[in-house]
Amino acid sequence: MIDLRLLRDNPDVVRASQQARGDDPALVDAALDADARRRSSLTDYETLRAEQKALGKQVAQASGDEKAELLTRTKHLAEQVKARQSDAAQAEREVDGLLYRIPNVVDGAPAGGEEDFEVLRHEGTIRDFAAEGFAPRDHLELGEGLRAIDMARGAKVSGARFYFLTGIGARLELALLNAAMDQAVAAGFTPMITPTLVKPDTMRGTGFLGSHADEVYHLEKDDQYLVGTSEVALAGYHADEIIDLSDGPRRYAGWSACYRREAGSHGKDVRGIIRVHQFHKVEMFSYCPPEEAAAEHQRLLAWEEAMLAKVELPYRVIDTAAGDLGTSAARKFDCEAWLPTQERFLELTSTSNCTTFQARRLAVRERTADGTTRPVATLNGTLGTTRWIVAILENHQQADSSVRVPEGLRPYLGGLEVLEPVA
């Protein structure tokens, strides 16, 4: 939720943000209008309610005729109070409804849609397979050769976009995620294994039930949602709390399964494990004072890049355009690894600065030096996912269909240097 005061004091900033995202700026004026109506109906209600309470005290002390007379007055007043209260509640629902539809205010992201990102830099060297004298195989062919990925049985058991990681495939994922966890712990993060089913309030609070609600699995019988990332549970972790950030940001590293419906991505990335309904992820999550959020965002990006360096992948860093930001994000940087067989970049990490947007919805606050409270900023970023296996297999493959293990992962695979195809 955006700051109502920002909306009142600087509606132009919010209008401009809506424009940059390609969303409707008229929402801003509708919300302002509803807010004005809410405040006036609230004042009406509160005045009457104060009168009712004062009369109630007289009733308690009075007796006989005096009491009877007061009761008739107060009965009449009670009806009015009830009516004004429901007016005020109605007005409040309208404001909330409108406010919930306004995504976070964009901060620094390029305007435009999915294709309007800005490339910040390239890291690593892309291999020239032609010069090496062989055509690269794609991750599924390699994965099947290694007996690491089994799509057919995934489909048999669960349907399209499900898979088994088998043998070295399962070990590779564990190695990657353990390496990510270890790096996070070394950097001072608190490791967390989080719930993957959450209540509607938690899911709504993180902003995932907005325009992309179709992406989220919902269990109707229990009215619970399957999370698409542990960010959801980690953001909810301190909901309704006042936390102490005087010693700096609170950083958590969440390990969880992630579930995505992949609605609207029919025919896209259908082969292999690039786009699947369920995968695992290690996610960084940070609660920090709002004025430190931009610097913290850079730190999260640096930690992501440290992981990418460990697995020795060439990648580029992009500044996502406003229209491609999630509801909660004010700015987002993605790291995309080179995918040799598709000759394109594939998103491996994504770090978002949600400023105070999620914290305001989830009521996560801190106490400042002057004793007041205020919403904190929340940020998140990827440290490793199942999808990384795609880029690792393709970029480190060798002419004989074996795959070189990047040095950063060897300690997690008992020193294994090469993954050999199974005959």
Added chain:
RNA sequence: GGAGACGUCGCAUAGUCUGGUCUAGUGCGCCACCCUGCUAAGGUGGUAACGGGGCAACCCGUUCGCGGGUUCAAAUCCCGCCGUCUCCGCCA
């Protein structure tokens, strides 16, 4: 799944039966000041969040797990839900 008990201000508790004097008391913790060679002890005062109004001091409202209801009036009565604990049953 069955039976019962409980959910009150940071923590612990009183208040609920018998609705109004609850503007939610008390203890602990915390903060400020006082006292005292230092420390401990003692004294005085202050100690929730959110919203609305005001330059401000301050005023008003909401919140006693959550949501409904009864009533002129609800922490208190009624209904539903959630959570915690105890016992029993069942299952990994």
